Amino acid sequence: MNTSTSAVSQISDDDLPALYRAADNASKIAQKQFSRLTAINLGLLILSAIVGSLVLTNIHEKTALAITSAVLLTLSIFVTLAIRMTKLEQMWYDGRAVAESVKTTAWRYMTGTDPYYIQPDLKANSLFISNLNTLLLERKSLFARLGNQIGGASITEKMKYVRNLPTEMRIATYLAERLENQQKWYGEKAESNLKSANRFFAGTIISQALAIISAFVFIIWPQSHIRFTGIFTTLITSFMTWTQLKKNDQLAQAYGLANQELMLIREKAAEIKTAEELSLYVVNSENAISREHTMWLARVS
Numbered sequence: 001m002n003t004s005t006s007a008v009s010q011i012s013d014d015d016l017p018a019l020y021r022a023a024d025n026a027s028k029i030a031q032k033q034f035s036r037l038t039a040i041n042l043g044l045l046i047l048s049a050i051v052g053s054l055v056l057t058n059i060h061e062k063t064a065l066a067i068t069s070a071v072l073l074t075l076s077i078f079v080t081l082a083i084r085m086t087k088l089e090q091m092w093y094d095g096r097a098v099a100e101s102v103k104t105t106a107w108r109y110m111t112g113t114d115p116y117y118i119q120p121d122l123k124a125n126s127l128f129i130s131n132l133n134t135l136l137l138e139r140k141s142l143f144a145r146l147g148n149q150i151g152g153a154s155i156t157e158k159m160k161y162v163r164n165l166p167t168e169m170r171i172a173t174y175l176a177e178r179l180e181n182q183q184k185w186y187g188e189k190a191e192s193n194l195k196s197a198n199r200f201f202a203g204t205i206i207s208q209a210l211a212i213i214s215a216f217v218f219i220i221w222p223q224s225h226i227r228f229t230g231i232f233t234t235l236i237t238s239f240m241t242w243t244q245l246k247k248n249d250q251l252a253q254a255y256g257l258a259n260q261e262l263m264l265i266r267e268k269a270a271e272i273k274t275a276e277e278l279s280l281y282v283v284n285s286e287n288a289i290s291r292e293h294t295m296w297l298a299r300v301s
Helices: 018-052 059-086 088-110 121-137 140-149 157-163 167-220 228-246 248-271 275-300
Strands: none
Touching: 018 059, 018 088, 018 121, 018 140, 018 228, 059 088, 088 121, 088 140, 088 157, 088 167, 088 275, 121 140, 121 157, 157 167, 167 228, 167 248, 167 275, 228 248, 248 275
16 A cells, blocks of 8 residues: 555644543653652662761760751651552553553554444444443552543544544554654653663762772771761662662663564555555554553563
């Protein structure tokens, strides 16, 4: 088929089901809050290490430092409990899982792919909405959190319009607005995660080197009032904890592989001749995208 047929103008998040926007927004907010609380927790531990590294002889100053250290560690405990009780990490994962599943379902609907292939619109619409409800109910914790935040249509006018386009325009739209955008997203994420991984690795190595230097400095000048070794040791632990949380190396590799896989899939678009072939093509493409999301959940869980 001719894949040069013009695609529909840009399909934005507003053109997707309201559940997608609600789940995506909930996931982003939870991720931001979870990362912020984790950073605060690590910051409190680093501050406590700095306070604990001071060596003073005045009894009043030593008492003040001890109290300060105790307060910082107590605050760290409260932050840890907050992270645990709010279940932000689970909300982050559940929101991402639902949002991506809804997007996949929406594109299957728009391209007339199984299970929406050659069905009357009313029947396809009913099945689509039923499938969205199933996706949300599978994540009951997310369902409880979203509450009344899901406002808007489950099937937008743009989705209906794309569904009723000729086969050539549907595949052109799918290539431009789904595969190309997803491939670009994977490429950008792979690059940003690789840069982050390199930064945290550098921070860990530098902290280790400074900890060793500090240990030798203390051997040479044991009368020093500041013992930096503990500070840099805490920094090492913090960098390693953050690296374990973000999993930048694994994600960079996963996104890079997904990017390459979609590139190969896009090259097969020229072989599509019929609506049946389009249906099979979209199924295979969406399965590849879903596979990356499943691997992502496995890595971060």
